Amino acid sequence: MTTTVHPPPRPGRWISGWDPEDEEFWERSGKRIARRNLALSVLSEHLGFSVWSIWSVMVLFLSPEIGLGFTAGEKFLLVCVPTLVGSLLRLPYSAAVARFGGRNWTVLSTAVLLVPTLLALHFVRQPGTPLWVFLLIGALTGLGGGNFASSMTNIAHFFPRRHQGWALGLNAGGGNLGVAVIQLVALLVIATAGSTSPAYVAAVYLPLIVLAALAAALGMDNLDVVRGAPGAQRDAVREPHTWWLSLLYIGTFGSFIGYGFAFGLVLQSQFGFSALQAAGCTFLGPLLGSLARPLGGALADRFGGAGVTCWNFLGMAAGTALLLVASGQGSFGLFLAAFTALFVLSGLGNGSVYKMIPAVFAERAAARVTAGADAAGAFAEARRLSGAVIGIAGAVGGLGGVLINLAFRASYGGPAASGDLAFVAFLVCYLGCVVLTWACYLRRPAVAVREVAGA
Template structure:
């Protein structure tokens, strides 16, 4: 490109003149600023995911031994609550970045994680605490789920379109690692302290949250380019691609977060595992799913997001079929292997679906320019729409985790006390996602960037 953008720094760490598509600007200073903000975004988002998913660990401790004997159905309801609240908060969190700036919102959204973490430390050690108190605490930890949408909206602005698959994958993958890390901490507490001291798990995060908020205030930046004009959400809600992509994200991220929250309880219900036995395996799938997300973005940069997404859903369907076989044979090795594959594939799909968002709107901008539109205005609109769709898709996709936990609650709460009914439901949904991906983005004759790549 021939333009040479100039970076302007204003008061309150606001940056003006941000144009990562200008290659000279990007190489001169843009990439260094973007990288610094990406690293801190990953760390703070990681803390948000850890707090959001902390009840997937807390429920493993809940037993008559600490005066908190709840049924399997009540525990599934408890892990479902933060999932629902986190999904609902993603839309306002995504908008908040465009209103207050990425740095400012990151400082605030990280700081408020102290509230549910402190309350969890206290109440989880109080014998006889009623279920409704824990449901309120679970709802409060849901604020950590909103951090994902604000973080992704912010990082989208920092990187050029050609690098967004990898950058968004790193950001999301590092954040997603909060799920297995908090589960590993839970395993360590159970192994070395015992299954009667869950407060230690939450206590680990108190100093980390303070450090994350201070680092964000010190080193992150607000970018004027992230600010959107009023009506961005309304315009994106009218765009059909918003809802197709949201449906696909239900299948990928909904699977990741739903399985991540429920896996320990599934092992306890399916194979009658103890807390230590369940905790020994719960971290493995979320860990692989988190690590695979950046590679889903990288593969999408090369082959196209829809192509990778299509084959991801084919794999998810096959993995779910294996779960039904493992359940029928009561084979734990096969069950664990199939579930681990689901996590791995869901992580890849998370990266590929999010890569589709900027690709779709960049293609629309190119079409507008070809028709005589202004280049700057067209691509500014593409970024505006991408940021809004990330918020909507993140909120809708996270709701898939609620559906998964409710399906498990109904399935294991039935007379059969088996997960088969839930697995059949998931298999059918993955089949629908395969058809949607092909019909909307890959069918011959479709005017999309993904069809062109294919």
């Protein structure tokens, strides 16, 4: 039976009866609608990440030269706050999609980014502004971090299971690029206007936020299947897989966002770099890591998320060991190469772990259908839980970025003033993730995370 999909009425633009698993509908019109929503979602999420990570570059400007001198420990604290708030907001942001609709929430969550951006623009031009003011503004930039969960939850419903790894990877990767792009903006500002003009960084984003909100309002759609999923987060927290996958996401996304926020400060603390020198190096890792995320999703589509994730964590452990060697030798070249590898591997792992989320629940649904359950109901439940777990894993994973920045703060604030203690802690965590992936998703074939062909 062909699914009847009703066109979105104006002005709410709600689509009813959306079923991307219906191949005839998907090829006829579903693919076009889904890709349009994906493109606009990427734009809004990209700006969300940029605003969320704005203090990762603003701290490079904060110096006595502009009347805003803070210690290294205070700067690491300043980049911790947005990470913490953005991670915690991912749970309500994910639920907001079901409550208000993906299009409606994208418009609102994008427009509200004007508030922290305007505040940053104003106060970085005020010499003597106390740290607590910047901490408060940093907390507000966490609004941009919440955008990730709502965007991913929404986009997951637009695409069929066979394309979700690619679509979620592209959506997240385009958003993650915001971390690299804002660092390139900072580099351009420092190179042209000097290290005393941080307000220009914020000014660049004001018109872009307005344009993205308008584009979402005019071009995106709401899906009734998303709105019809109440209580999904409550059910998801009872699932053991929610917490195993969230722990794995701490290792991948927590690393990406934690390193992205802290790398410039690490270079200043480890090698005594100036703002220009640090900004010249910080964009490459987040850029390559963001571009690697869709590849991680595609590899997981082809080879299975668990296998890709396990090998990825082994690579991250090796990269961290190289960081320890580079730190001991004082080799900047090796240090930069190892950190860049960690960014790339964290991006790959982000894609593979997020592919695992819908795949594990789809496999469970397939088992239920084999046992005699109704196929439509089983897979609808799988999609409902997958959307909720995406939000929960995004929130828990983001907290990994907080832990990374706190580890750096403690390590560089210690007597040795180096990052070695932090690197040892990261190495242990990555090895723990290898064991977790093997034990929960590779050792037992019954729960192996792979796409169920034709399910």
